[in-house]
Amino acid sequence: MAQTEYSTTANLPLETIWDFVQEMDNWAQLVTGYQEHVKESATDSLWTLKGDVGVLARKVQFKVHIVEWNGPERVRFELKGLNEPLEGEGIFTMTADSGDAEASEPSSQNWFTRMIEALVRLFVKRKQGAVERDVPVSGGSRLTFNLRIDPGGPMAPMINAMMQPAMNVAAEDLSNRILSELEQRQNQVS
Amino acid sequence: MTKADIRWDLEVDWVAVGSGLAGLTSAIVAHDLGKQVVVLDKAPKLGGLSGYGGGEVFVPNNHKMVELGLEDSIDSGRTYFEFISAGFSDPALMDRLFENMHAAIEYVEKEAGVRWLAVEGLPDYYYPKAPGSHSGGRYLSVDLFDGSTLGEWQTRSFLTPHVPQGVLHRELYEWGGLAKVTEWNYELIGQRITEDKRSFGPGMMGYFIKAAMIDRGIPAYVETPVEELIQEDGRVVGVRAKREGADFFVRARTGVLLAIGGYDHNKKMACEYEAMHEWNSATPPYLHGDHMVMGPEIGAAIAAVPPTNLAMFFGYNIPGEESEGAPLYRTSxxxxxxxxxxxxxxxxxxxxxxxxxxxxxxxxxxxxxxxxxxxxxxxxxxxxxxxxxxxxxxxxxxxxxxxxxxxxxxxxxxxxxxxxxxxxxxxxxxxxxxxxxxxxxxxxxxxxxxxxxxxxxxxxxxxxxxxxxxxxxxxxxxxLVPVSVGINSHGLRTNTNGQVMHVRGAPIPGLYAAGNSAALLDLGGGYQSGTSNMRAITWGYITGRHAAGGE
The missing domain is CATH 3.90.700.10 (Succinate dehydrogenase/fumarate reductase flavoprotein, catalytic domain)
Structure with missing residues (x-):
């Protein structure tokens, strides 16, 4: 199992983040490696991403099913691979920030993880541009993104090891891209 | 361009163009003989094609075989090489290869810390049908390399999409070979990936990069393609490269080595030289045949061996699968x-x-x-x-x-x-x-x-x-479509010192070629897994020593 969590804050009302997050068309293209998505219903969608694990990249198609829709605080979804043996779960959590917790970094316990993270960040930066935000120290809202993926098949332990660094980058980038997009909109209005 | 027009950005004795086995072996050897060295590479990472492959080095009667008690001889190995070359080799070049291959691999073991292992039980290609062929032990590979020792180069050295990271050759066969890939020990592989324990080509190149860049402090510039050789009075005295968009002139007081692989990613050149309508490659997408332009530009001769006898595979690209930002072709x-x-x-x-x-x-x-x-x-x-x-x-x-x-x-x-x-x-x-x-x-x-x-x-x-x-x-x-592994039929003609030859027949002073940039006349195009790595190390060793006055 590969798992990551990224949490960060923004000077934005919870409702603003919720309004944006609840419509996947708003943020689909902000997902790392996004190729396309098709909405099948209010809760189901098909996604194609280009998954990059440092040494190779390949198109991954999967189905996303939203199992919890509890605005403006929480969205939980399950995902299932269509061309790869994988399953997983993702959770967006939005809370008013108390200022107690600091913006987290995805866990990077070892050299390899940090190395592949660096490679994937470089790739993402070249393909989708860098995400640079001024994260407020406290106040506003906190967006936390959890992602867990369980590859299947005999190679699962190897794929886990290859995928973990890329997932760290993906979680961080998606969270920051969403908030960056909203911050830009807010600045334009003000 | 002549030296008079140039303001040198960097002056060294030996410029190794390319950071694969040939380039880094020459850099290590020249450095150890007291020369000031720099390595330039077009790619964003070090290791070249050598870091992308299986990391086998084919050396008949190697010292690791001897240690294991496996019987072999130089003569037997030479007989086998004569067989695979099918009469297309230059005897003087093959002599030189045999005179130096053992010294070269033992040098990098003793002086550069490369931990060779003999691959037991993997026969020569033509065993038992060819004279001089052996049942196993002539292939060397490396023990696991710790990627965390590479410092800044850990993230800027090639890993390969073609073989799993962290598997030793011995384990591959113990686990049943490629047919039993579903039964390999993926718990162990996952652990080694997490710990950045490298094997195959990336592991092999890890040792060479550490020896050159970390232990010896040899500077390396990546994303620095060499575009032109600079001559003075007929001698190559430096190169013009591109670095961060600007010309970067490097003076080479002793010589320049072109060791930048073949031309797999120059499709026009590859189709013409290899006589195929289509060409794809399993190699990193930085092999553009620049040596085949820069060399002839100053009169270098090109030589060829029959493409029929090399290492051309057929395979496929799984749609959407990429490596290094280019479609990833797999051999079938x-x-x-x-x-x-x-x-x-x-x-x-x-x-x-x-x-x-x-x-x-x-x-x-x-x-x-x-x-x-x-x-x-x-x-x-x-x-x-x-x-x-x-x-x-x-x-x-x-x-x-x-x-x-x-x-x-x-x-x-x-x-x-x-x-x-x-x-x-x-x-x-x-x-x-x-x-x-x-x-x-x-x-x-x-x-x-x-x-x-x-x-x-x-x-x-x-x-x-x-x-x-x-x-x-x-x-x-x-x-299926053609999928090359970077072993091409055409290259620069070299002599027994690895010096590039002029079309008029004399060596071009100050210019050397090795690895896949040098025509395969030493083997006559007779390819066998591990011979490219072997000749890269050997000619890297020969050129580094010759340029530094060691021989």
Whole structure:
């Protein structure tokens, strides 16, 4: 199992983040490696991403099913691979920030993880541009993104090891891209 | 451009252009002989093609064999090399190779910390059919390398998408070879990936990068393509490279080594030199044949060996699969396992598909009446027996195969029609093949008769590890395309010191070539796994010593 969590804050009302997050068309293209998505219903969608694990990249198609829709605080979804043996779960959590917790970094316990993270960040930066935000120290809202993926098949332990660094980058980038997009909109209005 | 026009940005003794085995061996040797050295590479990472491959180094009668008590001799190895070169080698260059290969690999072990291991039980390609061939031990590979010791180069050195990181050759065979890939110890592999323990090509290059860049402090500039050789009075005295968009002039007081691989990613050049209509490569996308431009620009001679006898594979790109930002082409090893064959457009087999040295020349067969190559493209045909047991590239059994690549049908006839192959021909071929395959026989092409194929890709649980009938629906087919592994037929002509020769016949002072940039006249184009790495290390050793006055 590969798992990551990224949490960060923004000077934005919870409702603003919720309004944006609840419509996947708003943020689909902000997902790392996004190729396309098709909405099948209010809760189901098909996604194609280009998954990059440092040494190779390949198109991954999967189905996303939203199992919890509890605005403006929480969205939980399950995902299932269509061309790869994988399953997983993702959770967006939005809370008013108390200022107690600091913006987290995805866990990077070892050299390899940090190395592949660096490679994937470089790739993402070249393909989708860098995400640079001024994260407020406290106040506003906190967006936390959890992602867990369980590859299947005999190679699962190897794929886990290859995928973990890329997932760290993906979680961080998606969270920051969403908030960056909203911050830009807010600045334009003000 | 002449020296008078130039303001040098950097002055050293030895400029190694390319950071593969040849470039780094020469850099290490020249440094150890007191020379000031720099390494320049076009790619964003160090390691070159050597860091992308299997990391085998083929050295007959190597010291690791001797330590294991495996009997071999230099003479026997030379006999085998004479066999694979088929009379196309330059005897003086082969002599020089044999005189230095052992010194070179032992030098990098003693002085650069490369931990060689003999690969036991993997035979020479042509064992036991060729004179001088050996049953196992001539291949060297490296022990696990700790990537965390590479400092800033840990993230800027090649890993490979072609083989799993952290698997030793010995383990690969203990786990059943490529046919048993589903049964490998992936817990162990995952642990080694997490710890950045490297093997195969990346592991091998890890030792060389550490020895050169970390232990010796040799500077390396990546994303710095060399575009021009600078001459003064006929001598190469430096290079013009591009660095961060600007000219970067490096003076070489002693010499310049071109060790930048072949020309796989210059499709026009590759198609013309290799005489093929299409060219794809499993190599990193930085091999553009720059040496074939810069050399001739100052009069360097190009030499060639027969492309028929090299290492051209056929394979496929799984749609959407990329490496280093370019489509990732995989070589097709499926026919090393049972239940898979190749056919041509007529639906006929034409080769021992399990042994690429057999299929390569037969693919190049020419129909003079029709003015075509009847066996190109080949079509890979397999059945559900195959899919129940073996992978297709990275698609393990049980995974749905990508429809953009693989045609699927309930009968061979339907499959043939989908592929555009003669249906009668395919049915007839399968009838005959299956009749013999049920007994583990292939009287037509002898699949499974080479011990190397059996060991590397065969399923040892079969009477013939490379042969099994195709009789379980559905049937699958793929139109294959050429996939090179970077071993090209043309290169710069060099002499016994590795100096590049002028078209008029004398060496060009100050200019050297090694690795795949140098024509394969030392082996006559006779290729065998590990010979490219061996000649890269050896000629890197020879050129570094010669330029530094060591010999």
């Amino acid at each position: 090893w499926e026919c090393g396992c049972p239940h898979a064959i190749w056919v041509n457009r007529q639906g006929e087999r034409f080769c021992d598909e399990a042994f690429y040295k057999d299929y390569q020349p037969r693919l190049r067969s020419w129909d003079g009446a029709k003015q075509e190559m009847p066996n190109i493209p080949p079509y890979l045909i397999f059945d559900q027996n195959y899919r129940d047991r073996y992978p297709l590239g990275s698609y393990m059994p049980g995974m749905e195969l990508p429809g953009e690549l693989v045609e699927t049908a309930d009968t061979p006839r339907e499959l043939a029609e989908k592929l555009g192959v003669d249906a009668d021909g395919l049915e007839k071929t399968l009838d005959r093949y299956n009749e013999f395959a049920a007994r583990g026989e292939d009287p037509d092409f002898g699949s499974g008769s080479y011990a190397w194929s059996v060991r590397l890709t065969g399923d040892q649980s079969y009477p013939n590890p490379c042969v099994g009938p195709l009789n379980k629906a559905p049937y699958y087919g793929i139109k």
